[in-house]
Amino acid sequence: MNSPETHDPALHTLRHTFGYPAFRGEQAAIVGHVQQGGDALVLMPTGGGKSLCFQIPALLRDGCGIVISPLIALMQDQVQALCQLGVRAAYLNSTQSFDESSAIERQLLAGELDLLYVAPERLLNGRCQALLESSRIALFAIDEAHCVSQWGHDFRPEYRQLTILHERFPQIPRIALTATADEATRAEIIERLALEEARIFISSFDRPNIRYTVVEKDNPRKQLLKFIRTHHEGDAGIIYCLSRKKVEETAAWLRSEGISALPYHAGLDAAVRADHQTRFVRGDGIVMTATIAFGMGIDKPDVRFVAHLDLPKSLEAYYQETGRAGRDGLPSNAWMAYGLQDMVLQREMIEQSQAPDEVKRVERRKLEALLGYSEAPACRREVLLRYFGEESTPCGNCDMCLTPPETFDASLPAQQALSTIYRSGQRYGAAHIIDILIGKATPKVVERAHDKLSTFGLGKTQPEAQWNSLLRQFVAQGLLGVSEFGGLMLQDACRPVLRGETTFMAKRVRAAAPKAAASVRREIEFESDEARTLWAALRQCRRDLAEEQNVPAYMIFGDATLKQMLDKRPMSLDAMIELSGVGDRKLDAYGSQFLDVIQGHQRRL
Incomplete structure (x- = not known):
């Protein structure tokens, strides 16, 4: 009997290239719509699988998918991960020499690429436009589409010029994607990108694996250290601070407490920032202390916690920043320490800025919504989702649900x-x-x-x-x-x-x-010391392969896939291919090594 994927090229690609047995939520509908040439606006939470919504149609349509991505680090990570899967992917950005860029341009013209990532600035120049007009283009994907909004926290003016895609390539489908957009921002994306005819797909903004907690500031450093020691000893995490000085002081203090912490802010030398980001993405258990200059597009799936030592600017910013935790679906924490002075400082920043009055009014309204969330006596998740136009019931997994306030x-x-x-x-x-x-x-x-x-x-x-x-x-x-x-x-x-x-x-x-x-479900729960030993061996195997390949460990296999190996103990390659996250290319490249670890462990029992 034929399996469903025999008759469904998209499902076949999902299974054999990306290693997933089935689409989630709206993914199948989005892939089908874009594959058939339709435009789409996709609102899907971080970790919800947005990338597959344009990667699979690009592989199935004739030509190369062009992905407009706002950050160099993001495109480099995604291209590296795609190459691990056997996808012919590349990027064009300012880090490359003229010869390197020219070689990639020749690949595009020769039809040798499936996906090409391009910064918006590069895409808008005449040379790139001429290149695209001479190439076979499968689709245009506009990632982080909220950057088009002047009200947003990641506004990029170049995004407003991307209507050129609709004007110069009217027959090529466009898909715009974002994880954070309230109704006003959605309307602006549609207007600014000329997506009036696009089909809109809105997935639930709920991230049930994230536990939201807000604490009243009372010696916040001590509170932060207790939080890390209690729940996340040895885990990767991100700590957001408002000022560069506080970032550096917090990182230094955490190191003095024995926690591997690195600072990141726009004032650091570019080479230092790049080194710290690489160490964070590729390492195990690194804590990044950062301003909001860090994070957009970070593709590290095993960030177990995001902490805020200062109040963010808006609920959109908070949602996007906390969304960098638990992209692999495993239990994670969003923790924030908050005091009245934070609100006063944010209000001062709004009033003293040179922004027009209209912008200030919007920023005040966004700050008020964030204050409402922070002081809400009811379920955090309900308040957060309601802000994005989604109704829900009490989650049972935030601080307000676990210990309702008197x-x-x-x-x-x-x-x-x-x-x-x-x-x-x-x-x-x-x-x-x-x-x-x-x-x-x-x-x-x-x-x-x-x-x-x-x-x-x-x-x-x-x-x-x-x-x-x-x-x-x-x-x-x-x-x-x-x-x-x-x-x-x-x-x-x-x-x-x-x-x-x-x-x-x-x-x-x-x-x-x-x-x-205070309790939170741990990332991995071990039934015995024997399981803990096998888990350590699987992680060591992954670490060795990552160092050999010079890639982040999660690009070999994510924690969620290793957890399945731990639970199911596959004893053959046929059994291993059934695990989520194990596609054909990775099975060929790494399956035998992990099989050896599991079989060797079982023999010693």
Whole structure:
């Protein structure tokens, strides 16, 4: 009896080239649509398999697929991974000599390439346009399509000129792909790339393997170290900081604590940045401490955690940055330490920027949505997905679901705080307001006669940590605003609370984090020491082959594939080809070596 893949070239390619037994979600529909010549806009989360949506149609259609990619590191990683699969892939970018570029151009003209990755700047020049017009093109794939949006965090002005593809090559299908786009950004992608006739595919933005946790800042370095030691000792991870100085200081401090950490930011020498990125991508257990200059397009599947020591700029940025964890589908963590000062700093950056007022309004709205997520008393995942237009039920796997917060009627404390802010002139930050509320006669309080206010000491029954939390919640709920200088100001939404016309329910600060919230499913769970030994042997085999091939270890086989080897113990090449992630080329290249490891281990039992 013939298998389904006998009659389905796309499924045959998926199985024998990429090593996967079946398409996931909308992949089959997208591949079929583009293969038949249709345009598409694809919104799919990181790790959802976006690349296959254009790689497989490119292999099945006549000609070469042209992939517009915004980062050199991204295209180099993807080309290297495709070559491991036996796909004829190459890239054109500024790292190549004239002779190297010319050789690749000749390959394209001769029909010797399946996929060619090109930076948007390169694609727009006259030489590249003439090259494309002289070649057989299967499709155009515009990766990281959100870069077209001026409201986005990764805006690239060159992306706006990519309508030239529609104008000069109207018969060639185009597929635009992104992992992060709210409704406004989707509309802008469609308009700017002339995709009005394209079919839109929206996959769920849910990443169920990621556990989301937000903690209140209280010695954040100590909190970060405890998080890594408890959950991710020896794991690869990314830690985001707002400033270059903080990146370098955090990396140095982590190294002093025995954690392999490297800094990455735009101020470092280009050669140093490239070296650190290579060490992170190819190594095991490296932690990258970085600004947002690092990450877009990083294809490392075994990043087990992403931590934020500072508040990101928006929920889109947060979603994309946390999405770099767990691309292989194994359990991973998204952890963020957050305080009111983070919000004040972000607001200052918005107000002091030279951006037009319209841009500032959008950035304020995005920051408010992020604050709402950070202070939400309900499931993190529900709030995050709702922002992207997707409804869900409580996930049972975020900090809010695992240890639901206790709430209490905070109407009276709210009235006390709001009244204090009003009576003191609506120009002071949280620390000064809290000093007044708890009756702390600091020199600043006394100098301004704020110890004479009727609200002085009224809030001494609430701990200082609770007041910090309440003020954050008031800001997140829109009762308070923050001036460009960090002063708290009353907003119209506070009037019903001040007048006692409505009840304000707030989260109570926990005295100590319950142990249930700290646990996380480990990447690999071993049933016995024997399984742990085999796992170590499989990883060593992979490491040796990666060093021999001079490629990242995950390009040999990912952790998810090694886990299947551990669980299923294939004893023949026929059995190994049935594992997800093992295609024909990799079976021929590496199957025997891993088979030897498994068989040798079994003989010693």
